[in-house]
Amino acid sequence: MNAAGIRCATTDDLDNLITSNAGAYVTKSATPDPRVGNPSPRMKGLPNGSINAMGLPNHGLDYYLDYVLADQKKRPDRMNFLSVAGITLDDNLQMLHTIQDSAFNGFTELNLSCPNVPGKPQVGYDFGRVQEVLTAVFDFFTKPLGVKLPPYFDMAHFDQIAAILNRYPLAFVNTINSVGNGLVINAETETAVLKPKGGFGGIGGASIKPIALANVRALRLRLNPTIAIIGTGGVVNGQDVFEHLLCGADMVQIGSKFGFEGTPLFDRLNQELSAIMATKGYTSIADFKGKLKTL
């Protein structure tokens, strides 16, 4: 499926996802009110990925909630994902109350890892704050909910975040969001390529795959088995999907490459994954999911 933010901000984008070979879709992370986001240029394709500092441009929660509710009526057998990324805890609680009180019965993805709003640190890097947010959320929210996490880079941090997440009835964890605050420079003009934040932005695409796989694997080894894992980061071909599944992902999302290729990407990835499985003699994902070997 797509990763939040990529070709999923408008009803046209979402209609395209519905008619594609993607297994599900997730809507652009919503804030309570519409936002225009950061000034352009705010996204740039790179030889092996992308950098972005979009700043949460979106049509507001009602727009996306209306869409998923209408879709749910038309296709009651399909489960999809509504992403929310409040800039404050109050924003998140307000949106989650609206979702709780609605007829929505799909998954809610609470984004704790947007790196692009100036002056607003990523919640996922403040473990005390993660706990505070989840305690407030699960005080009233009873629908299936997961969190989108930033990448972690230290074994102690994997232990700490997993211990916190295991205290809550999470349906899933989505790992990873973009690698926050990279810097891409045009050497010829001696200028940062993005305008917002002095050029700092989230890095996605092939170059982040080892970080994504490490986070999927480390969290799969630490989280309660009841918490599913969505693996996101660095997927450009069927082998990358295979590797995410081998590390323990239950579902896989694609950001940068979906941005470049659009919905035909899902046909290609399905074919490539099927070919790898056929070569290896696997007939179902369960044959290899989470079964990474170590030396």
Ligand code: DHB
């Ligand atoms: C944006 C970027 C993210 O990585 C994210 O998780 C949410 C929003 C953005 O800049 O719009």
